[in-house]
Amino acid sequence: xxxxxxxxxxxxxxxxxxxxxxxxxxxxxxxxxxxxxxxxxxxxxxxxxxxxxxxxxxxxxxxxxxxxxxxxxxxxxxxxxxxxxxxxxxxxxxxxxxxxxxxxxxxxxxxxxxxxxxxxxxxxxxxxxxxxxxxxxxxxxxxxxxxxxxxxxxxxxxxxxxxxxxxxxxxxxxxxxxxxxxxxxxxxxxxxxxxxxxxxxxxxxxxxxxxxxxxxxxxxx
Numbered sequence: 111x112x113x114x115x116x117x118x119x120x121x122x123x124x125x126x127x128x129x130x131x132x133x134x135x136x137x138x139x140x141x142x143x144x145x146x147x148x149x150x151x152x153x154x155x156x157x158x159x160x161x162x163x164x165x166x167x168x169x170x171x172x173x174x175x176x177x178x179x180x181x182x183x184x185x186x187x188x189x190x191x192x193x194x195x196x197x198x199x200x201x202x203x204x205x206x207x208x209x210x211x212x213x214x215x216x217x218x219x220x221x222x223x224x225x226x227x228x229x230x231x232x233x234x235x236x237x238x239x240x241x242x243x244x245x246x247x248x249x250x251x252x253x254x255x256x257x258x259x260x261x262x263x264x265x266x267x268x269x270x271x272x273x274x275x276x277x278x279x280x281x282x283x284x285x286x287x288x289x290x291x292x293x294x295x296x297x298x299x300x301x302x303x304x305x306x307x308x309x310x311x312x313x314x315x316x317x318x319x320x321x322x323x324x325x326x327x328x329x330x331x
Contacts, residue, residue, distance in 0.1 A: 113325045114269030115212055116260055116287075119223035119246075121154065121279035122297050124200045124235055126225075129192035134165060137185045143169040155280030157224050157253035158182055190227065196234040204313035209240045211318055217325060218242045220263035222276065224253060243267050254282040257290035264290070275324065278306070293324075 120126045131150045138145035149168060153161045162182050166173060173181070212219055219241050221228055226247035232238040243266035245259050252258040264271045276287035279297045284306045287294035295310065296303030303309050310316050 111273050112218075112269055114218045114220065114264060114267040114274045115325075116220045116222045116263045116267075116274055116276045116292070118155070118276070118278045118280070118283050119221060119225050119228050119231065121202075122277050123202060123205050123221075123237065124196070124231060125202055126193060126196075126200070126231060127154065129189055132192055133185050133189040134161065136188050137181060138165060138169060140184075141166075141169055141171055141181075143171075155224060155254045155278070155282035155286075157247065158186070158226070160253055186226075193227065193231060193234070196231065198235050201235050201237065202312060204316070206237075207318075208313050208316065208321070209237065211321060213240060215322075215325070218267040218269060220245060220267050222259045222263040223247070224259070254280070255285035255289060257286045260286055260290045260292060264292070279303075281305070 135145040220243040228246035245263040274292040294306045296306030300309045
């Protein structure tokens with residue numbers, strides 16, 4: 111059975127989560143309150159609009175839709191300024207090794223990310239050419255844990271959803287993959303990503319033999 115691999119971006123391929131945090135913290139400070147890295151965990155895998163709502167709830171700030179839209183633009187401008195200087199040093203350990211392996215074995219690869227800046231980030235770090243399909247925040251209307259982003263990625267790859275394997279670092283992303291009836295591989299802490307099919311701290315823990323076996327397997331109900 112033909113397999114397809116779908117990667118999240120932030121925290122899986124590159125460490126841009128820190129730049130999102132800095133941009134949201136800058137906005138929170140402008141609005142008069144602090145925003146911690148622990149609070150930032152709630153933003154992983156979540157759409158920009160929902161992040162904006164959560165931030166305002168944290169600061170007990172009320173705003174019109176127009177104000178929210180303006181602040182989201184400000185946040186994104188700050189984020190883009192932070193990532194402007196990104197290069198291949200931002201790629202997380204052993205990600206290129208995994209992408210090489212998949213390409214060498216003609217396994218179709220997609221990106222499934224909430225980020226609206228996925229393509230420019232992949233271009234900056236030199237990985238865009240590995241991906242056969244890009245599905246990001248510009249293509250979907252429903253945020254994770256809704257499975258829309260992964261289902262659309264599978265469709266673009268021409269692979270059945272049940273034959274797709276998703277790499278994710280966020281709880282919402284694991285839930286989305288599971289809802290799409292895809293195999294989910296968590297990248298991060300076991301305590302956080304306990305609903306994933308398999309969990310690894312990072313790609314240095316994932317052997318080529320494991321992946322070779324995995325792409326030969328059919329997903330069990």
